[in-house]
Amino acid sequence: MQYFSTRDRSSVVSASGAIAQGLSAEGGLFVPASFPQVDVQAVCRLSYPEMAAHIVGKFLTDYSSEFLAQATAATYGDAFAGKAGHLEPVADGLYSLELWHGPTCAFKDYALQLMPKLLVQAKKNLGRTETTLILVATSGDTGKAALDGYHDVPGIQIAVFYPNNGTSEIQRLQMSTQLGENVAVYAVNGNFDDAQTGVKRVFGDKEVARQLAERNIRLSSANSINWGRLVPQIVYYFAAYAQLLNAGRIAMGDKVDFCVPTGNFGDILAGYYAKRMGLPVGCLVCASNENNVLTEFLTTGTYNARRPFYKTTSPSMDILVSSNLERLLYHMTEDNAKVAGWMKSLMQDGSYTVDADVLARIRESFACGCANSEEVAAEIRTIYQTSGYLCDTHTAIAFKVAREYQVAHGGNAMVVLSTASPFKFPCSVLAALGEEAPQNDFEAMKQLQAATGVCAPESLASLDGKTERFNTVIDPMDIAKVALSY
Numbered sequence: 001m002q003y004f005s006t007r008d009r010s011s012v013v014s015a016s017g018a019i020a021q022g023l024s025a026e027g028g029l030f031v032p033a034s035f036p037q038v039d040v041q042a043v044c045r046l047s048y049p050e051m052a053a054h055i056v057g058k059f060l061t062d063y064s065s066e067f068l069a070q071a072t073a074a075t076y077g078d079a080f081a082g083k084a085g086h087l088e089p090v091a092d093g094l095y096s097l098e099l100w101h102g103p104t105c106a107f108k109d110y111a112l113q114l115m116p117k118l119l120v121q122a123k124k125n126l127g128r129t130e131t132t133l134i135l136v137a138t139s140g141d142t143g144k145a146a147l148d149g150y151h152d153v154p155g156i157q158i159a160v161f162y163p164n165n166g167t168s169e170i171q172r173l174q175m176s177t178q179l180g181e182n183v184a185v186y187a188v189n190g191n192f193d194d195a196q197t198g199v200k201r202v203f204g205d206k207e208v209a210r211q212l213a214e215r216n217i218r219l220s221s222a223n224s225i226n227w228g229r230l231v232p233q234i235v236y237y238f239a240a241y242a243q244l245l246n247a248g249r250i251a252m253g254d255k256v257d258f259c260v261p262t263g264n265f266g267d268i269l270a271g272y273y274a275k276r277m278g279l280p281v282g283c284l285v286c287a288s289n290e291n292n293v294l295t296e297f298l299t300t301g302t303y304n305a306r307r308p309f310y311k312t313t314s315p316s317m318d319i320l321v322s323s324n325l326e327r328l329l330y331h332m333t334e335d336n337a338k339v340a341g342w343m344k345s346l347m348q349d350g351s352y353t354v355d356a357d358v359l360a361r362i363r364e365s366f367a368c369g370c371a372n373s374e375e376v377a378a379e380i381r382t383i384y385q386t387s388g389y390l391c392d393t394h395t396a397i398a399f400k401v402a403r404e405y406q407v408a409h410g411g412n413a414m415v416v417l418s419t420a421s422p423f424k425f426p427c428s429v430l431a432a433l434g435e436e437a438p439q440n441d442f443e444a445m446k447q448l449q450a451a452t453g454v455c456a457p458e459s460l461a462s463l464d465g466k467t468e469r470f471n472t473v474i475d476p477m478d479i480a481k482v483a484l485s486y
Contacts, residue, residue, distance in 0.1 A: 043055070293322065
């Protein structure tokens with residue numbers, strides 16, 4: 001299968017090229033030339049690694065089936081403790097797809113444990129031997145997941161940039177204590193959008209590329225702007241459907257709704273790809289926090305990033321520029337020039353408005369809702385008191401929006417994508433349960449365990465007392481200097 005840029009259809013690459021390059025030269029995102037179809041009933045009989053190999057293989061046609069089978073088996077085994085794509089019933093017709101049983105306790109592990117294998121193989125497929133420098137902007141979870149996946153991988157260097165004072169303390173420690181000779185971590189003054197814009201600016205800087213090429217280094221990305229991040233996330237939508245089907249909760253062909261706590265729009269877009277591949281998806285419900293730029297867009301058709309930015313109890317969603325929406329806009333229009341124009345307007349003016357017919361097509365598959373921090377706390381408490389189910393702040397947003405959608409529309413089973421362990425945000429979760437939360441995250445973690453009887457993941461509890469390796473704070477404009485320091 002071939003891939004081309006959302007902004008320039010003449011920019012055509014293979015799957016290996018899309019994964020190795022990350023971002024198209026003019027700033028567009030690579031999209032597949034078509035949506036391969038699958039036999040859903042047959043796929044639902046597969047194990048998670050087999051399902052991943054089959055679905056990913058439909059898109060990565062220049063990778064051998066033998067390689068993909070080995071890579072997915074190695075990725076989705078012990079590291080996920082037998083709970084890859086685990087679906088947990090919460091209430092009647094409401095389910096939690098727990099995506100945080102991987103090594104860094106966030107859904108990003110599904111892509112970023114497989115992606116390093118895909119990148120190394122992509123370079124082999126392309127006959128490339130240069131060093132790959134991966135630049136990653138993160139709002140909290142992507143950074144640690146990328147560091148864990150890429151640390152000490154030969155031929156790879158990785159630098160992660162996160163908003164200074166813009167993550168939970170647990171998220172920050174996960175990054176600052178990361179081991180590996182090829183990793184680096186920087187706090188960036190500003191918010192996630194500042195970090196992401198800084199990274200994108202480096203990708204578009206031809207002089208930076210030229211100087212790095214002289215040293216046999218090429219840039220790539222591990223953010224969801226890279227197709228290699230997006231394609232593994234399609235799989236767990238099929239896994240959720242399979243579990244509902246195999247448990248007799250639905251019949252084959254019944255539609256299932258999914259509610260996704262959304263920041264950069266990649267996780268929910270993966271659900272759209274699953275739908276286009278033939279999975280019976282009803283509605284994809286986009287759940288936002290106070291930074292509800294997506295709620296406004298899906299309601300009005302105007303995307304306005306020039307708005308107040310809020311630091312919330314769901315920091316991984318504290319985003320105003322949702323990069324993957326660009327891919328959806330292309331699929332809805334198949335018009336590179338129009339998409340390029342909207343993205344230019346976003347960069348220059350901070351906003352754009354899509355045509356009414358485009359918004360109507362989007363709303364055939366997507367709905368939206370949002371919740372503020374007070375509502376998030378109330379939802380954590382309500383879900384725990386009524387179902388005994390403990391969730392984090394991001395998942396709570398999705399639960400609130402999902403339950404509201406069910407009341408209004410009813411009918412289909414609803415799956416909430418649970419994107420992170422509650423122990424990544426122990427102070428916020430503990431306070432939501434009505435307990436007095438201490439200032440120290442690890443004390444809060446212990447109290448949360450004692451209050452609920454739920455054990456904290458060892459990978460998080462063991463951060464207490466670990467040596468921090470990285471404490472450098474930079475401005476966004478210094479990201480280019482970091483890249484050129486390699």
